[in-house]
Amino acid sequence: MYLTLEKIAGLHLELTSRCNLYCPQCARTIHHNYPLDELDLTTLKSLFSEFSPPLVHICGNYGDSITYSDLHSAIDIIKDSKVKYIRLYTNGSARNSEWWTTLGKQLSLGNASGEIVFSIDGLEDTNHIYRKNSSWPIIMNSVKSFINAGGNAIWEMLAFKHNEHQIEDAKQLSMDLGFSTFRVKKANRFGKFGTDNDVVLPPENSLFRHKSIIARDEEIKKVGYKKFKQSQQISCQYKERRWIYIDFNGTVFPCCWFGNTWWNDQFMRNFGTEESFNIKHHSLRDILQTPFYESELERTWGCNNKSDVCIKHCGNFDVSTKSNTIIL
Numbered sequence: 001m002y003l004t005l006e007k008i009a010g011l012h013l014e015l016t017s018r019c020n021l022y023c024p025q026c027a028r029t030i031h032h033n034y035p036l037d038e039l040d041l042t043t044l045k046s047l048f049s050e051f052s053p054p055l056v057h058i059c060g061n062y063g064d065s066i067t068y069s070d071l072h073s074a075i076d077i078i079k080d081s082k083v084k085y086i087r088l089y090t091n092g093s094a095r096n097s098e099w100w101t102t103l104g105k106q107l108s109l110g111n112a113s114g115e116i117v118f119s120i121d122g123l124e125d126t127n128h129i130y131r132k133n134s135s136w137p138i139i140m141n142s143v144k145s146f147i148n149a150g151g152n153a154i155w156e157m158l159a160f161k162h163n164e165h166q167i168e169d170a171k172q173l174s175m176d177l178g179f180s181t182f183r184v185k186k187a188n189r190f191g192k193f194g195t196d197n198d199v200v201l202p203p204e205n206s207l208f209r210h211k212s213i214i215a216r217d218e219e220i221k222k223v224g225y226k227k228f229k230q231s232q233q234i235s236c237q238y239k240e241r242r243w244i245y246i247d248f249n250g251t252v253f254p255c256c257w258f259g260n261t262w263w264n265d266q267f268m269r270n271f272g273t274e275e276s277f278n279i280k281h282h283s284l285r286d287i288l289q290t291p292f293y294e295s296e297l298e299r300t301w302g303c304n305n306k307s308d309v310c311i312k313h314c315g316n317f318d319v320s321t322k323s324n325t326i327i328l
Contacts, residue, residue, distance in 0.1 A: 002254060002293045004133075005285045009242035011053045011257055014060025015039050015250040017073060020094050022132040023190040024197040026060040027260050034263045038063070040250050041073055047246070047279055048081035054183050057194050059089040061260040062272055065280035066090045072102055079112045086114035089156075093134040097145040104149025115152040115180075118143060123314055124161035140177075147178040154181040156325075159208035159307055161201040167208075168188060172328050185208040185326040192216045209322055214319040229308075232315035250280040252287045254297060257309045267307045271296050297307040 016038035022029055044117055057080050058065050065071055072174045079084060086107060091221055106113035121127050124136040147153050153173040157167065167184060174182040190202045203209055220228045238244070238255040246251045251274060253259045258268060268277070271292035275281045287293065300306045313319060 001288075001295070002297055003242060003244060003288060005051055005288055007036055007242050008051065008244055010055040010057055012038075012057045012059065012243055012245040014066045014245075014247045014256075015058060015071070016060075016063035016065060016067045017272070018206045019062065019091075020067055021063040021064070021091050023130055024132065024199040025130075025187075025195045026062075026081075030195055031212045031264055034062055035249070038068055038086050039250060041077065041284070043250055043280055044074055044077050047284065048077055050284055052081040052083055054084045055087065055301050056083050056085070057087045057243075057255070059087075060247065061256060064090050064094075065092050066092070072099075072106065073104050079106070079110055079308035083112050087110055087117065088114065089117045089119060089266040091128045091131055091132070091255060092116075092118045092139045094119065094138065095142060096110075097141060099227075100145035100151075101149040104146040104151030108152065113152075116146060117154045117156050118179075119156055119158070119171070121158045121160065123166050123173070126163040126166060130158065130160060132199075142243055143177055143179075148246055149204075153177075154183065155179045157182075157184050157189050158171075159184050159203045160187065160204075161203055162328050164203040164208055167328070170174075172215065181327060184208060185321065188213055188319055188324065206254065207326070212317045212319045212320070212324065216319070219317075229311055230304055232306070232311045234306060234310045234314050235319055236301070236310070238316050242314055244284075246279060249274075250278045252277050252284060254293075255313070257313050258307075261309055265309070267309065268292065 011013065017028070017034055017036055019028060028034070068074060075086065107116065108133070119131070120139060121130045127136060127247070128134050143153060157170055159167065171182045184210055187202060188210050190210070201212070206258065245256045245259050247253065247259045251259070253261065272290060276290060277287055279287070301310060
């Protein structure tokens, strides 16, 4: 069995598919057949009345939670369920000082603590190259308002060719602003499984290049994709962490990467309809007891028809975020 409700240690939650940016390698830029929607508060209340995982990780594939219609109320619902820790990812390029001050207080006071990871990819002259449509003044105001209200902020920077020379300066700015941590994430959207674009290139410094992806591409080139696919042994990152993913539509996925491909891939649909995996129609407990989660997903890991999603993220090459993020 993939995971039982009682064993869930982390819920990866996508509140909305809306975002105010247009990053060239983002799923929302590449895939255009997803709906603009969000999880309503009633559905959230029902979900968190059913269980209370130790960690709620608010991120996703398509949306940025700061565009959610009522994020403060959503945070209150999560906190009231006795969740221990809340982590939220954002580009930070929206909302006013009062809004961020409220969020800072919510995540620093009461029964559940939390943090915000600000995805800032460079300094004022470079961040907007990848984070298209972002506003540096708004980001700085967001950061200062959140931190000044007691919020724990982390600066996470994607390393590209156009911004790698600014990493030390960005780290110093993060310290000056009061961030608790500065880290560099190796971009994983290049290579065979990556996306073609004319905006960003991988960094030249080998320290910040994603060596696992380079090695994976070399193996595919050497043996061909068919043999490569057959040779992969699946070690599921989400199952190991005991995480589950729920997207903006209320669909329950084994991981966020399945959520990324739901709108253009048939793998999960081979095991059920969208409704059969959706918390608007079924309890999370019942969804985790469907044949897909009970046996079929894990069965495919040992077969030749294993999902490309599993091969890409959880095959023989360690492309996990943890092992490819550097804390400076």
